Amino acid sequence: MAACLIPSEGGEYRVLAHVRAEGKQAAEGIGLLAAQALHQAGWGAGQPVQPDLVAVVTGPGSFTGLRASCAMAAGYALGAGCPLVGVTRGEALRPPLEEDCARHEGLEGWLLVTAARRGRVFVERAGGVQAVALADWSPLPGRWLVAGEAAALLPVAEAVFSDLAQPTPCQIAAAAVARLNGELAPRDALPLYVDPPEAKLPMSGLRSAPV
Structure with a gap:
């Protein structure tokens, strides 16, 4: 997904262009999606309007998707000469999640559950994010608001x-x-890798640099 927005009245935002793609090839085409959104909005190279800020969702999510999105956003922000800010899914959804929590009494907070591979999910809450093997998940005490595409996979007692x-x-x-204005704690616009790298260094070490 790529979009161009401008501020509107009451602290809201108005979408000028929004381009979306699904599937495994979407990550590889993120640069094309961004170019299409910029073209629709009339922004970018050779145009009188350039963005004042580039924002990218840093995760949690797949390694390839996060790496491609963050790299594209960093390159465009550098070329446009504007700030680059990264946010997580939970940070972006936090206001409506907290509104949902306020509608129910006795909730401990919210859990945002994103699908991962190999019988695992990513669980984000206000305090951070972790990768969870469903077979090893120990339900948290209390009642929780559970959201996200994989919410039904996570066993939570008395879930809302x-x-x-x-x-x-x-x-x-x-x-x-909000992050740019210091209302959210600083976070680098880098991929939020929850899991350790799957690739390991060779036992004999890396090859020597070419001469």
Whole structure:
């Protein structure tokens, strides 16, 4: 997904262009999606309008998707000469998640559950994010609001389910501006890798640098 937005009245945002793709090839085409969104909005190279801020969702998610998105965003922000800000899915969805929590008494907080591979999910809450093997998951005490595309996979006693799953462009923009203004704790616009790297260094070490 790529979008171009401008501030609107009341602290809201208005979407000028929004391009979306699904499937495994979407990560490889993120640069094309961004170019299409910029073209639709009339922004970019050779145009009188350039963005004031580039925002990117840093995760949690797949290694390839996060790496491609963050690299593209960093390159474009450098070329446009504007700040780059990264936000997580939970940070972008936090205001509506907290609103959902407020509608129910006695909740401990919210859990945003994203699908992962090999029988695992990513669980994000206000305090951070972790990768969880479903077979080893120990339910948290108390009642929780559970959201996200994989919410039904996570065993949570007395769960209150929310329909929230993916942040909208406006929610991402609001979180990014909040971080830029110091309202959210600093976070580098780098991929949020929850798991350790699957690739390991060779036992004999790396090859020597070419001469």
